[in-house]
Structures are given as C-alpha cells and as structure tokens.
Amino acid sequence: MSNAWRKKLIEGIDFDDVEFYGNLGFKCGLEIHQQLDTKKKLFCRCPVGYRNDEPDAIILRHMRPTLSEMGTYDGTALMEFKTKKQIIYQLYRGNVCTYEMDDTPPFPINQEALDYAIEIALMLGCQLVDEVHITRKQYLDGSIPTGFQRTAIIGLNGWIPYRDRKIRIQQLALEEDACREVQDKGHTIIFRTDRLSTPLVEIVTKPDMHTPHEAAEVDELLGRLLRASGRVRRGIGSARQDVNVSITGSDRIEIKGVPRTPDIRPLTHYEALRQKALLELRDKLHARGITEQTLKATCHDVTKLFYDPQERKRYGIPDDADRVNAVNLVGWQGLLKHKTQPGLTFAAELAGRVRVIACLDRMPNILVLDNQTEGKLHGETDVPVELEEHVRKAIGADKNDTLVLVWGSVEDVKTGAEEIIIRVKEAAEIIPQETRQHMVDKCRTDFERILPGPDRMYPDTDSPPEAISKERVVRIQGTMAPKPWDREKEYAGMGIPAHLARQLAIHPNARFFDRLVGGISINPRILAEALVEWHRAIAREKLAAEITADMPDEQRLERFFISAGKNRTPRRALYCTFRLLLHGLYTKDAEPPAPLSTDELKSLCEKVIAERKDVRYKTRKLTLDFLLGEVIDQSAGRAEPEQIISFLENRIPSFQPAV
Amino acid sequence: MNEHDKLKGYKGKAREVLESMGTRVWADVEIETDKGIYEGIILPRAEQADDLHIVLKLETGYNIGLAVHAIRSIKEKAFREAHYKIPEQEFPYDPIKLNVTLLGTGGTIASRLDYRTGAVIPAFTPGELYGAVPELADICNLKTKKLFGVFSENMGPEQYIATAKAIGREIEAGVAGIVIGHGTDTMHHTAAALTFMIQDSPVPIIMVGSQRSSDRPSSDAAFNLRCACNAAAHGSIAEVLVCMFGPTSDAYNLLHRGSRVRKMHSSYRSTFRTLSDIPVAKCTPDEVNPIKKDFRPRRKDKNVKLDAVFDDRVAIVYYYPAMKPDIIESLIDNEYKGIVIAGTGLGHVNKPLYAPLRKACRMGISVMMTVQTLWGYVQMFVYDTGRDLMELGITPCSNMLPEVAYIKLGWVLAHTHDREKVAKMMLTPINDEITEREPHDGYLIFQGGLPEVEEFLKGRLR
Missing domain, CATH: 3.30.1360.30 (GAD-like domain)
Structure with a gap:
C-alpha cells in the first residue's frame, strides 16, 4: 500500500473533532498488554527470550472446545473448531521447556511478576483483589499450546487523570504471553514459542475516550506510566495494544494488535465509520423488508x-x-x-x-x-x-x-x-462482535475472529488461589515509583527544563535520580542531563568494539556523583569523566576533578596565550573564542567558561587585528 | 457437607459471614466492602482453601477472592446456578458398523471439573462422550458401561477381577472389541492383570486414558479415544493393549503389549513406552499398522480363557543400598506369600538381607528377582552375589518388569502356594512378560543435545 494512499486517508481529518465524534456516539476503550521485566517466565523457570533462529524441534497439536463452569460453549471457541487447523509449534531449547509444550503442569506463579503486577495496579489506583485466582482464558486459535491462557485479576476500578477528567481503569490482569504466529496458510498454522508464557500485565480501560485523538493520547499516557514503573520490558513486541470501538447503536468491536500509538487515530476513525455504514445497510435491508427472520x-x-x-x-x-x-x-x-x-x-x-x-x-x-x-x-x-x-x-x-x-x-x-x-x-440485525486486524495501510481493518465472551473463562484447577498479604502491599508501596505526571511536576520544581523532566519521569535511571538528588550537592539539572541525555549520547558513540557504554553499578555511580558534588566539578569536566566512566576507562576509585584554582587557571591561560600568540582573528571576539576553546580543552573542562572569559578579557584588553 | 449445601465449600469465618448476610453460592450479588463495590456471582469454594475469602465470578468471567473481614453488605440480585454438563446426545446406531463396548473405570479419559473442590472428577455416559467426541460415531457403534468411578491409584485386585469378568461377558455377547477407559497412573498394572486374567481373547482389548484432562482444549483424550475405538473395532490384534500417544504431537498412537508397557513420565502425553521390546503397532483413528509380526490375531469365535483371581498378599520391594533386614522381616511377620524385589544391576541386594530372605524362602514365601534398571535381564550367574541369592531360593524373573512381576505373582499365588509350582508358572510367559530375545532397538531413549538427535527432532514431530 502506497504512502500516497495512506496520506489520502488521513489528510484533513480532525481526529479530535468533539462534535463530529459526539454525534456518532464514538466510544473507545483500550487493552494494553505490556511484558514485565522479569528474569523468568510466569509459570515455569524458563528465561524470557526472543528468538529468530531455526527452531530446535517442532510439534503438532489440535484444539477442541470445552465447556465453561457456567455450562456453556464460547462462540469463538466453536468458530475456531470449525477451522480445523493443524497447529505447529516451533520449540527452542533455551527458552522453552515441557511446560510451554503443555506436557508439564504449571509451577507456582512467579513471585517477582506478581510483585510487579501489584505495583503497577497500585500506580493505577486499582483496588487490589484479596486473593488471586488464576483463570483459564480459552484460545482455540492455537496461539497457546494448552488451548488457554492462564490469567488472573490483580486490581480493579483504577483511574488516571486526563484532560480534567478521570479515565477509568476497569481491571489489571497478570497473564502469560502467547506464541508468535509465523505463518497461517490453509489449514496449517505455525507458531513460535519463544515469548510464550512471558509475564505480562493487561490493562483494560473503560470506554471513556470520546475521540480517536483522545484514545491515542491515553494510550501514550498509560505507556508512560508503565515505563515509569521501571518494571516493564522494552523492545520488539514487548508492548501491544488492542482498541475497542463502538458508536451509538453498535456493540464493541476490537481492533487487535495496533502497531503504533498514532495508528490508533485512523484505525478507530474508520472503524467507527464502518459501523455507521453497517447500520445504514441494516436500514436499507429493513426498507426492503429483509430481516433476520425473513431473509x-x-x-x-x-x-x-x-x-x-x-x-x-x-x-x-x-x-x-x-x-x-x-x-x-x-x-x-x-x-x-x-x-x-x-x-x-x-x-x-x-x-x-x-x-x-x-x-x-x-x-x-x-x-x-x-x-x-x-x-x-x-x-x-x-x-x-x-x-x-x-x-x-x-x-x-x-x-x-x-x-x-x-x-x-x-x-x-x-x-x-x-x-x-x-x-x-x-x-439484517446486528453488527457482529468481532476482533479485527489492521490492513497494511494501518487505517482499515479486516475480520480476524469472533470476539470472545466471558463464556471462555474457566478456573485453573492446576493452581491454588494466592492471598495478597498486607505486608506484601506495604513492602511494594515502599518502593513504588511515583506516577510520571507527579514526577514531572516535582522535577520542574527543581529547575529541570520541561523536555528533560518529561524524559526523566519515565527513564530507567529515574529511581536512581530520585534517590540521589536530595542527598548530594550537585545541581539536579546537571544530574538529570547526565543520567538521560549524556548517557544516551555516550551510548550511541561508535567506538572500538571492545568498548561499550554500560552503566556502572549503582554504588559506583553514586560515589561518582557524590564526589562530583563535593569537588564542585564543573559541568564540562563532569561530562568528560562521566564518559570515561561509562566506557569503562575510568579507574575504580577515580573522582571527578575539582575546578582549577584561580592561580592554576591564571597560569594555564598565560601558557595558552604564550603558545598561541601568533594566532590572530579578524575580530577580538573571535580571538577570545579561540583562546577560550583552547583553555577549556587543556583544562579538561575544569574551569567554568565565564571565569576563563573574564580572565582573558582582562589579559587582552585591546584589539590587535591580524597581520 | 452435602450436595445441596447452599454454601458449598465454605467453612469457618467465610461461612458465618455468608450465612449472616443471608446469601448463597450461585447468587448474583453486589458486595460492598471497605475497598469498594464488587458485582458478580458467588462461586463454590475449594474445600482445601482457607476460610478468610469468598470467590466471586465477575461479569468478565474472571474469578477473584474477596476478604470476608472487609465485607459490609451483600445484596442478592438474582440466582444463576450453573449446570456443567457436556451436551448429551444419544449415540447413533448404524447397523453396518461394528459394536464396541467402552468399560469405564474412571480416570482422566472421561472427566470434568468439579467446581466445588476445584478438582477433576470422572464423568461418563455414552451421550456425554458422543457430545464431546462426535467423531466416535464414524468409527463404531459404542456402548458404555461404567464399572467404577475411581482414580487410577485406587484400582486394585477387586477392580481387576471385576473388569476381567465384565470383559468376559462382553466377549460372550459378541462385541467386535472392548475399550477400557482408565487413569494413566496404574494403567500398566491393570494391563498386566488383564493380560493374565483374560487369555486367548478373540477380540482386541484396548486400554486408553489421557494425560491432559478432557476439560482442556489441548486434551489428548479425544484422539486417544478415537484411536482406541478404531483399534478395538477394526484392529487385527486380539490382545490386551495400551493405546496412548506415540510422540507428544497429535500424530499417531502406539499399541503397547499389556505385559511390557510402563508409564515413564509424570506428565508427558507420550508417557507410555514398551520396554525391552518394540511396540506392537502404530495406529491412528483410521488404521492400525502392526510393527511386530508376532501378535495374536483376531478370531471369529467367542472363546476366551477367563482366569480372574488374585492373592493380594504380595509386596514389591524396591531395593536401596542401606536396606535393613527389618523390611523383609516385617513382610514375613505380616504373612505375605510373595515378594518381588526390584534389585540393582543384574538383580542384587546386600548381604544383610540374605538372612531374612533365606528365612522367607524357608517359610514358603515365593521371592522373585527383577531389575530396577527396568530394561534388560536379571542375570544372577555373573557375580557371586547373584549365585548366593539363588542358593537362598530366590527366583530370577528374566526380563519381567517389576510391576508386571508383582501382578503376575499375585495372580499365580491365587492358583498355588507351592514354591516350585509358583516359580514354574512365573517363568512360563503368557504374553511376552518374559521374552527370549531383546532386539537391538528394544532399548532406545534418545539423548538430546547430540547433533544427530537434534537434527532428527528439527525435522520430525517429536
């Protein structure tokens, strides 16, 4: 699909046109799936990993629908049974064991993952459940070899602030991730099991977004909250969102796996219009006397x-x-x-x-x-x-x-x-409740499957319920990251510029920053710069292969910044030494240097002036700039430029033009 | 606690609170707690669970637990009792199809969830089976008879005998084959017992179970049942056979001789293996392809030798290096008539056991030696230890599996207590519980990590 086509579909649309979407009765809710940054998987001890190499083995399975404890079959389950698929799973020795193959019952739930899920539920202001019950959510499409996903509600009824109102969070569930689909052709579907059973949280909002633009913004906001928690994985496929859309007269339709937040705008817009078109078709049918009964x-x-x-x-x-x-x-x-x-x-x-x-x-x-x-x-x-x-x-x-x-x-x-x-x-009667997938233009959608209902939920008889103790909640609250919007305000109060505060609020180093900033005499703005911008820039430098820009352990880093504060290290010298530190080229006990004393600075300036006495520029300012650069370089940043300038200005009072 | 208990599974505090609020399980309620308001259906609680929480099914289908101490009020809005039942339909009868009887003993093959205890419980009618696996009607006319509803571990001599007799009656009635639904844990014990109790059957007797219960979409139950029904109705092998997954994939099943089969993994689908020999046949829901050439073929008559007896004064002793004489002594004191030892290596135990073993033999107890290596033969001539043990009067049981020797000894002792006659019967194979030869491929367990094995697994459905 060409870019021109997509451009045509997006151009000129005001995705935040409250009146237009209000008239449609546009309502949108989000389901955000975010993998947690745990070492191991949720119900077994496999390391979490992402694989793109040849699988080590393959197995073949089929799925059959079963009954829920309410005694009914789920519609999606029956539909998927009709497709009669041969399901092939690709296995990897390093990341998959007999649990993922559904040849071993689950091990006790990963407590690290449960902690993280509780923490995020608390950040969302959810009511925690008192006892976690693991439930099986049936998926007969083959994406999970058991035929169900183990999932558990951790929190209910939370909210986040947005545009002077509250966006309600219906629930947060902790669940195992499914397989990745590799190929689906005819009656054979192939799945890769690498990410299967990776712990993730699913956050479901109420349909509180009234325009496509709002849906995208809330998605971004929730994404920032998750990153601020410091408990989530980054990288390919670690976060995915499903978007639910309805308009007046329709039930919700789910758009599955929206690739990027901005895609939410055109996808929900055209979905709303599709629903409107289907309602119009129904009216046309009725006008011809065609109903479900007479059809x-x-x-x-x-x-x-x-x-x-x-x-x-x-x-x-x-x-x-x-x-x-x-x-x-x-x-x-x-x-x-x-x-x-x-x-x-x-x-x-x-x-x-x-x-x-x-x-x-x-x-x-x-x-x-x-x-x-x-x-x-x-x-x-x-x-x-x-x-x-x-x-x-x-x-x-x-x-x-x-x-x-x-x-x-x-x-x-x-x-x-x-x-x-x-x-x-x-x-002739309804808009069927479907799960839809985006087309390549990321504006339109196509049928994926019937939307599953509550009938596909079964208790997991393999796992006992687990109470969440008060002590556990108190412990987690003690180390919980502040919400990003609160952090941003706090950082702004410290004199950190808005763009930097916004980055730092969700940065992996934010916890370290928060811990350090009160206790040392370094300027918060410079500390923020170092931990966010300098770190990023230094990490991107292309150096010899054996040199990497890894963050040293927190203790070393803390010592480094404490001595920087104590030594009143000038900003530029701090950057130079921080860079060496990250490249592992800075000795273990080395401290960021103190600024040059007035005498040291004077003699350095004299030395530079003497060395460069032949250099003359057209203007005095250019000459001074040149000398300033030299002094900065030779001092390794250990003097503030203002101080050097004032000294040079005194030393070169009159302008002597170039010869 | 009775079935009509309005507060199924709730005890102590939780029960008190629910009672005082005047509500019950399956009530659709609004619950006000210190944290907020919850809506859902009160579910029965697992009896092993604590008395501090109630289980609520939310509208979304999720279950959560709420602490009873925080509950302020419960308002009942409706009552929605669940009736969990596989849709029951009459199993169709087709006069041109062959008749198969499925005898149910319990176990995972036909089971459902019990939401009171949270456990899987046996459930079984032809209608339910047909509702769950309609493909069975394409294979045969199926009749089901529920013999017992017990888990595998609760099967014992009484059940072996009843099952054998029931099989005898079905053969007499002229069925084309018999399928026995059984829990997998002790399926190989029952398979051995039936091998001895029903000899020269004219029709296949197929034992089947499942490693993933039928309440799971990925269950192996349906595939196993289809394979078993087909092998019973159309298969040419008239023996007691275990029909379970070959690989872990839904690809094909293996038919294992009841006297040489053993459950070898606690949870894998392909848990049953033939030891020291090759399986009798490979099968699918459509066909049975013999792998071995020597099997007892199906016959048209209705003759069968039914010999359903068992003396349960038999024990199996799994030897370990520091075993003390008192273990054997206690068996003697408790008047056991037969002991099967699973010995080390070629069939050995330590010296301190010699004295009590000698005593046992002298007192007329039949002592059999098998190997805990499971594969291979007992060979007691190689080392002095072995020769010493034979001198004590211990009978080496060749390559009979320890569990099979246990079952056979119980069966033999119900015929005679004469040590010599017992030994003779033990060593006369009925259906390959002892084989004269172990083929080169009778001991095959692939070891992962080897390049050639990994290559095999890459391309094949394991």
Whole structure:
C-alpha cells in the first residue's frame, strides 16, 4: 500500500473533532498488554527470550472446545473448531521447556511478576483483589499450546487523570504471553514459542475516550506510566495494544494488535465509520423488508457449470477447486456494493469470514454476481453478462437477487457458504462482535475472529488461589515509583527544563535520580542531563568494539556523583569523566576533578596565550573564542567558561587585528 | 457437607459471614466492602482453601477472592446456578458398523471439573462422550458401561477381577472389541492383570486414558479415544493393549503389549513406552499398522480363557543400598506369600538381607528377582552375589518388569502356594512378560543435545 494512499486517508481529518465524534456516539476503550521485566517466565523457570533462529524441534497439536463452569460453549471457541487447523509449534531449547509444550503442569506463579503486577495496579489506583485466582482464558486459535491462557485479576476500578477528567481503569490482569504466529496458510498454522508464557500485565480501560485523538493520547499516557514503573520490558513486541470501538447503536468491536500509538487515530476513525455504514445497510435491508427472520439465502452446488477450464479462467476460479457453490441472496441486488471502508464494500465482510473460518485464503475467494456490476468490488473480477445469466438460470435466481460464488475443497466450500449466510443474517440485525486486524495501510481493518465472551473463562484447577498479604502491599508501596505526571511536576520544581523532566519521569535511571538528588550537592539539572541525555549520547558513540557504554553499578555511580558534588566539578569536566566512566576507562576509585584554582587557571591561560600568540582573528571576539576553546580543552573542562572569559578579557584588553 | 449445601465449600469465618448476610453460592450479588463495590456471582469454594475469602465470578468471567473481614453488605440480585454438563446426545446406531463396548473405570479419559473442590472428577455416559467426541460415531457403534468411578491409584485386585469378568461377558455377547477407559497412573498394572486374567481373547482389548484432562482444549483424550475405538473395532490384534500417544504431537498412537508397557513420565502425553521390546503397532483413528509380526490375531469365535483371581498378599520391594533386614522381616511377620524385589544391576541386594530372605524362602514365601534398571535381564550367574541369592531360593524373573512381576505373582499365588509350582508358572510367559530375545532397538531413549538427535527432532514431530 502506497504512502500516497495512506496520506489520502488521513489528510484533513480532525481526529479530535468533539462534535463530529459526539454525534456518532464514538466510544473507545483500550487493552494494553505490556511484558514485565522479569528474569523468568510466569509459570515455569524458563528465561524470557526472543528468538529468530531455526527452531530446535517442532510439534503438532489440535484444539477442541470445552465447556465453561457456567455450562456453556464460547462462540469463538466453536468458530475456531470449525477451522480445523493443524497447529505447529516451533520449540527452542533455551527458552522453552515441557511446560510451554503443555506436557508439564504449571509451577507456582512467579513471585517477582506478581510483585510487579501489584505495583503497577497500585500506580493505577486499582483496588487490589484479596486473593488471586488464576483463570483459564480459552484460545482455540492455537496461539497457546494448552488451548488457554492462564490469567488472573490483580486490581480493579483504577483511574488516571486526563484532560480534567478521570479515565477509568476497569481491571489489571497478570497473564502469560502467547506464541508468535509465523505463518497461517490453509489449514496449517505455525507458531513460535519463544515469548510464550512471558509475564505480562493487561490493562483494560473503560470506554471513556470520546475521540480517536483522545484514545491515542491515553494510550501514550498509560505507556508512560508503565515505563515509569521501571518494571516493564522494552523492545520488539514487548508492548501491544488492542482498541475497542463502538458508536451509538453498535456493540464493541476490537481492533487487535495496533502497531503504533498514532495508528490508533485512523484505525478507530474508520472503524467507527464502518459501523455507521453497517447500520445504514441494516436500514436499507429493513426498507426492503429483509430481516433476520425473513431473509432468504440458499446454497447451490454449481460445480458442473465450471467443468470447462476456459470458463473457470473467465471467472477467476482456479483449476484445483473441487467444488463451486453459489449462495443466492434473495432480494439483495446492489447491497453487497454498500461501502463500508475506503475502497471496500460489504462483500469484503463476507470474504473475510470465508478466508478465516473456511480457511479459503487465496484471494479473491468469492465472486459477486450482481447484474449491474460496475467497477470492481472486493474479491471480484469482471464477469461477462452471459455467464452470469448462465448461473442465474441454473439455480433459478431472480434478477433482484445477488449471487456469491465460493470455491475450494468440498468441506471448506460447505463451511464457506454457511459462513456467508451467517454473516448476511447478522447484517439484517446486528453488527457482529468481532476482533479485527489492521490492513497494511494501518487505517482499515479486516475480520480476524469472533470476539470472545466471558463464556471462555474457566478456573485453573492446576493452581491454588494466592492471598495478597498486607505486608506484601506495604513492602511494594515502599518502593513504588511515583506516577510520571507527579514526577514531572516535582522535577520542574527543581529547575529541570520541561523536555528533560518529561524524559526523566519515565527513564530507567529515574529511581536512581530520585534517590540521589536530595542527598548530594550537585545541581539536579546537571544530574538529570547526565543520567538521560549524556548517557544516551555516550551510548550511541561508535567506538572500538571492545568498548561499550554500560552503566556502572549503582554504588559506583553514586560515589561518582557524590564526589562530583563535593569537588564542585564543573559541568564540562563532569561530562568528560562521566564518559570515561561509562566506557569503562575510568579507574575504580577515580573522582571527578575539582575546578582549577584561580592561580592554576591564571597560569594555564598565560601558557595558552604564550603558545598561541601568533594566532590572530579578524575580530577580538573571535580571538577570545579561540583562546577560550583552547583553555577549556587543556583544562579538561575544569574551569567554568565565564571565569576563563573574564580572565582573558582582562589579559587582552585591546584589539590587535591580524597581520 | 452435602450436595445441596447452599454454601458449598465454605467453612469457618467465610461461612458465618455468608450465612449472616443471608446469601448463597450461585447468587448474583453486589458486595460492598471497605475497598469498594464488587458485582458478580458467588462461586463454590475449594474445600482445601482457607476460610478468610469468598470467590466471586465477575461479569468478565474472571474469578477473584474477596476478604470476608472487609465485607459490609451483600445484596442478592438474582440466582444463576450453573449446570456443567457436556451436551448429551444419544449415540447413533448404524447397523453396518461394528459394536464396541467402552468399560469405564474412571480416570482422566472421561472427566470434568468439579467446581466445588476445584478438582477433576470422572464423568461418563455414552451421550456425554458422543457430545464431546462426535467423531466416535464414524468409527463404531459404542456402548458404555461404567464399572467404577475411581482414580487410577485406587484400582486394585477387586477392580481387576471385576473388569476381567465384565470383559468376559462382553466377549460372550459378541462385541467386535472392548475399550477400557482408565487413569494413566496404574494403567500398566491393570494391563498386566488383564493380560493374565483374560487369555486367548478373540477380540482386541484396548486400554486408553489421557494425560491432559478432557476439560482442556489441548486434551489428548479425544484422539486417544478415537484411536482406541478404531483399534478395538477394526484392529487385527486380539490382545490386551495400551493405546496412548506415540510422540507428544497429535500424530499417531502406539499399541503397547499389556505385559511390557510402563508409564515413564509424570506428565508427558507420550508417557507410555514398551520396554525391552518394540511396540506392537502404530495406529491412528483410521488404521492400525502392526510393527511386530508376532501378535495374536483376531478370531471369529467367542472363546476366551477367563482366569480372574488374585492373592493380594504380595509386596514389591524396591531395593536401596542401606536396606535393613527389618523390611523383609516385617513382610514375613505380616504373612505375605510373595515378594518381588526390584534389585540393582543384574538383580542384587546386600548381604544383610540374605538372612531374612533365606528365612522367607524357608517359610514358603515365593521371592522373585527383577531389575530396577527396568530394561534388560536379571542375570544372577555373573557375580557371586547373584549365585548366593539363588542358593537362598530366590527366583530370577528374566526380563519381567517389576510391576508386571508383582501382578503376575499375585495372580499365580491365587492358583498355588507351592514354591516350585509358583516359580514354574512365573517363568512360563503368557504374553511376552518374559521374552527370549531383546532386539537391538528394544532399548532406545534418545539423548538430546547430540547433533544427530537434534537434527532428527528439527525435522520430525517429536
């Protein structure tokens, strides 16, 4: 998808247009998944890791739906059972044990992870549960080899401040991460197990965001809070967000795995418009007297009309399709062309279902025959009128009917045709609750699966409940990081500029800064600079391979800054020595130097003037600047520039132009 | 605590509080606590859990525990009792399909969650099975009979005998095959017992279980049941066989001879292995492919030799280096009639045990020697120790597995207590509990980390 296309979709839209989204009844909630920075996984002792090399072994599994303790089957579970997938897991010796393979029951929950989750729940102002109950959340798509994710609510009913109001946090759960999907083709899906069972927190907000812009901002805010905790992993795939969208008259739709925070704006915008379009389609159907009850849709085997390979070619039906079915949607003429998203029509909703549930994933996978076809619909090729008439006659379709052809193996076509009928029935009544995935343009979405409900939740009989003791909460509160917005205010009060305060508030070194800043005589602004900006700049320097810019341990760092404060080390000298320290080139006990005494500075300046007496610039200022630079260099930053300047100015009172 | 208890699983403080608030389990409630308000359904509590919390199911489906001391009030809004039941449908009968009987003993193969105790409990009707695994109807006409509902560890002689008799009746009734649902922990004990108690069966007797209970989406139960029903209905091997996962993948099952099989891993799916031999066959829900050539084929008659007896005055002694004579002495004092020793190496125990063992033999107790190495033969001529032990009157049991020797000795002792006759019966194999030869590939456990093994695992479904 070209950038021009995306630009066209985004340009000129005010994503914070309160009136426009207010009229739609736009509501948006977030589900943020953030991996925790623990050494080990949640229910086994495997180290957390990310792998991109060849797997060490593979295994094959299948999934079947089971009943919840309320005695019902979950809709998603049944849908996923219909897909009849062969599920392949890639295993890695270093990061996967028999627990992830579902060949060993869980070990007791990782207490480090539980501590971190409690800490973040407290930062969000949640009510902690008194006893943690581990629950199984079923996923039959294969993303977890057990067929369920072990998850537990840690906190409920929190909130964060935003735009003079509160954004409510519904819950925070501690759960194990799922596999990464590597490939999904036909009836085989391949998963990589490296990140499986990595501890993560899932934070669910109430639908309190009223515009796409607000949703993006709150996502960013929550991201900052998580980083401020100092307990979360960074890097590829460590944080992911799902976004829920609804408008007046619709139930929530989940957009899964939004790649970047800014993508939330166009994705939620176009999702809201899609829902509006589906409501309009429903009204059109009702106007034609088509409801869920009166809707007529029939399925016909029309394979024999397509024995001729030439014929197949004209329709775009591949040679290896054993069966071609035609679904006749009675009285639907023109309605599959109802626009739902930019460049997409309602036909795309059908194609999505057929692709996922019937595993007919070679696109186009359906063909719409609609008499007055103009232009191309999703999954449509131009169909000669006489061919269309041929099919219509064979199944006795009226000219007001719309036909949808679907092809593939006998089994899959049966499922596909059934799904088409299910989806058109839904269209006459509701907007089906779906999980949708973003398309490459990161503006539009496509069907991923039916949205799972509470019926997929089961107690985990392998794990005992665990009470959260008062002592534990008190201990965690004692070391809990302040909220980033509180920190920012506090830092500003210390004279740290806003941009730096904003960075430091969520920086991994923030805890160290907070601990150190009160007790030493160093300027907080310089300490902040060192820990955030200098550190980053020094880390980016490209030096010899054996030299790395690792932070020394906190004790060494603390000694360093204490002596810097005591020695009143000038800013520039501090930078030089800090750099050496980070590169490991600074001896163990070395201290940042004190500034030069007045006498030392005087004699250094005299030395420089004597050495450089031949150098003359056009103006006095340039000459002074040059000499200043020399003195700074030779003093290794141990004198403040103001002091050097005033000395040089006295020493070179009059201007002697260059010869 | 009875089934109709309105406060299932709650005791002490928690029970008091719930009682005083006039509420009950499965009540849809609003609970006011010191921390705030919670809404959900009160669930039964596991009986082992403490009396300080109540369990609430939230609308989202999650469960949480609330401390009872912080509860201020509970308002009941509705009552929603759950009926956890696999949809029961009548198992279809097709006159052209073969009849198979599934005998249920309990265990994980047919089980569901008990939300009161939080445990997995056996559950089993043909309707439920059909509801859970409808594919079974494509294989055979299935009838189920529940013999007992016990966990594997509670199976014993009484159950072996009852199962054998039930099998005898089914053979007489002319079924095409029999499937026995069984917990996996002691499945190999029962398999051995049935091997001796039912000889020369005309039809397959297939034991099956599951390592992941059927309340899990990844359960192996459905695949195992399908494989077992197919092997029972269509398989050509008329023996007592254990039908469980070959690899840990959902790929194929193995049929293990009941006399040579053992559970070898506490939790793996592919836990059952044939020891010192190769499995009899490989099977899937569609076919049975024999690996061994020598097996007892299916017959058309209904003749079977039923010999369901057991003397339970038998013990198995797992020898360890510092074992003291009192262990053996206590068996003698308690009038045991048979002792199976799992000895070290080729079948050895230390000198201090000689005296009590001699005494045992003299008192007419049959003492059998097997090896705790599990693979390989007892060979008591190689070292003096072995020769000494044989002189005491101990019978080396060749390559019989210790658990199999235990079961066989119990069965033999129900026929005779004559030491010589016992020894003769023990050493006369009924179905390969002793084999004359150990093939070169009878002892194969791959060791990970070796390049050739890793290469194999990379490309194959392990």
